Amino acid sequence: MSKDEGGQLLLLYHFLDRWNSVKYTISMLNIQDFLQKTQADAFLVSNFYNILYTTGFETLSPMEREVFALITKERLYVITDARYEKGNRANTIEFFFTKKGKTMWGSLAELCQIHKIKSLGYEGDNLTWNEVQSLQKIGRRLISFSQTFSHLRSIKREEELFAIKQACHVGDLVLKDIIPYIHPGQTEKEIAWYIEKSIREGYSSELAFDPIIAVDAHAAIPHYHTKKGEGVIKDGSLLLIDFGVKAHNYCSDNTRMVGIGNVSDEIKKTYAALLAVQKKTIKYANEAISLKDIDQYCRSELQKHTLPNYNHSTGHGVGLEVHESPRISAASIDEKKLGHVFTLEPGIYYPGKWGMRIEDTVTVLDQGKIEVLTRFPKELILL
C-alpha cells in the first residue's frame, strides 16, 4: 500500500444538476436547506461516512484523512489526492486538477477564494484540534457544528431503506445457513469465521462489524472480543450470535441465541421472559412518541419479571454506520420519526455465568408503525 506524498492533489467536482443521477447523494433541496440552516457560505465535510453520504465517494480507509467534501451554494466538491485519480468512482463525477505540491488545505483555500467564501462551517466533532488550526490559517470566519448530518442520515430515503432491507435479509439467510453446523467442541472463532464466509462468499456482501460470538459467561460481556477469545461450545452451552451485514454500504444488526444440548430450565425460563419483553417493547414502540420512552418501557418490563437491568442502550440507529442516530436510551432527546431505522436489543447478563440478548433492526413506517426487518425467528434455537 502506498503512502500519499502530500504532493499532487486532485479536486473532483460534479455540478448540482448532476446530483440526482448519483446514487446515495442528498438532494439539492436538502443541500440548500442545509446551507441556509448553517448560515455559512460553505460547509466542509470531513467525516468519512458523511462524505460517503453526501457525495457517494469513499477512500480506501476510514481511518486516514484522504478526502474532504466542500458544499458551496453552487457546487459540491470532493477534494482528494492523485492516488484516487481514475479510480473506482461514479462516472457522473467530473474532475478538476489542482497544481502539484498543494495540500488539501491549499486546495480548500483555493476553492474559498474562487467562491468568495467568507464563512465556513466545519464538523467540530470530526476535525482534530490541529486540523482546525490549519483551517484557521485559511482566514475565513469559521463556525463549528456537531452531529451535522445525524438527523438527515437518521431519516432513511427509499433507496437507503432498500439497502438496509437487503442487508437484513442476507442476515436471515446466513443464520439459516450456519445454525445447522453449530456443535459442541466448536470454538467461538470458528462460528464467527463461518458467518463471515457465508456473508462474503455466499451472498457477496460485507460484514457490518466483526461478529460477536460469545458462549456462556462470555455472553455476559456485551462487548466481548471474539477474535481475542478462546471460548468453546459444550453440551448445555448458551451461545450468543450478534452480527451485521453490509449491503450497498448500509448495515443491518441482529442478535439471536442458541442453546446446545441440555440447556437448563433456568435459561429457558429467563429466555421466554426476555423474548416476551422484547416483543412487548416492539408493540409499545408502535405507539411511542419519544425514543427514551421505549428505553424506559423495556427496562421497566424486565423489572416486572425481577430480571436485572442491562448496562447498554435499548437500541441505536443503523445506516451507513452500525451505530448512528437516533439512540434509544434514557439520554435520547429524539422523537420517533418516519424513516428511522434502529435496533431494539434488551439483554439479561449474569456476569461469570451466562448472558442473553435479542436484537432486531426495525424501521418506522407511516403513522409511527414499526416494521421488523430482521425476520429470523426469535425463539431460543435448541440444537
Next chain:
Amino acid sequence: MSKDEGGQLLLLYHFLDRWNSVKYTISMLNIQDFLQKTQADAFLVSNFYNILYTTGFETLSPMEREVFALITKERLYVITDARYEKGNRANTIEFFFTKKGKTMWGSLAELCQIHKIKSLGYEGDNLTWNEVQSLQKIGRRLISFSQTFSHLRSIKREEELFAIKQACHVGDLVLKDIIPYIHPGQTEKEIAWYIEKSIREGYSSELAFDPIIAVDAHAAIPHYHTKKGEGVIKDGSLLLIDFGVKAHNYCSDNTRMVGIGNVSDEIKKTYAALLAVQKKTIKYANEAISLKDIDQYCRSELQKHTLPNYNHSTGHGVGLEVHESPRISAASIDEKKLGHVFTLEPGIYYPGKWGMRIEDTVTVLDQGKIEVLTRFPKELILL
C-alpha cells in the same frame, strides 16, 4: 452490537511495577522519559493505536471513542466503559470502578484531582475540536502535542520486530499458496478473497489492510479499490498483488507482480528495470543517513532508465499501523535509525495501460544495514 449509554464507566489501571509483565507496553523508563519531555504532569492518550502501544488494551472498533489512557508519574490508567468489564484483557490489569452516570471526561477529571494534576498533555492530532472543549472544562493547563508516539513507535523493540517478521513470513507463505491458482477468467475480487482466506484460515493471522489486487490499467491506480472493481484476468494480463498480514497486532506490507500468459516484451523489459532500481535502492539504503535521500536516489535511478516518476512516497513505516513513521519521501526529516521498519516500493504507472510496483518491508540493523523481511522472490512471476 450494543451502544454505550454513556452511563456506567470503568477505570482500569495497572501499576507501573506491573508494566514489564504486560506484552507490548512501553517500559517504565520510556514513560518517565516521555513525561519529562512533555513537561506536563500527565498525558492523555486518545489515539487507538497509541493506547494499544502503551497499555496493550484495545476496544472493538478503532472508529469509536471508547477508551482513553492516562499516563501519570505514578500510574498508567485505562479509562473505558462497563461493556469492557471482564472482557478479554491481560490478567495483569487491575480494576477500578467509577460511580455510575459518569462520562469519560468525568473520570478524567476525577483522576486529575486524585493525582493533583495541574498540566495535562493531549494529542492535538487526534482529539477533535469538540473534545478539546470538553477537556478545557476540566480546568487544567492544557498542552497540545502532535505525533507524540511516532518516534517511539518507529523504533521497534525486539518483540515488535519478532511480530513483524512473523507477519512478513506469513505473507511469503500466502504468496506461495495462492500464485498457482491464478488463471485467466478469474476476477480481482476472487484473488483478494483467496489471499484473505489463506491468511485467516491457513495461518490464523489477520489482514493488515484490504488486499489491492489490480489487473492491467487498474494497476496504474496506486489506490485502486478492489472490492468496488470489476477487473478480470486475461491472457497477457499484468497483475499487481499488494497485501499485508497482521500478526500479534503488527503489520507487514508487500507487493509482487504476476504476468499471465503472453506478457508483452515491453512489460518484461520495464519490469527488469524497476527490479534493478528497487534492488539498487535497497543497496543504497544500507549507506544512506537521511530517509529523504533514499527517496531521491530511487527516483533518480528510475529517471536514468527514462521511466516515469511515481505519485506516492518511496516508502512508509510499518508497525501497529500499516502507515506510520518514518516516511521515505522528499518531505521526510528523519534519519535512518536502528529498529526502523519501513517499506521500499517504487512503481511505474502508465494510466489507462498498466502499472507495476515492487514493495518490500525492511528493517534497519546495526550500523544501518538493511534486512529485507519480505523474502518472496521479486522476479516477475510468469504463469
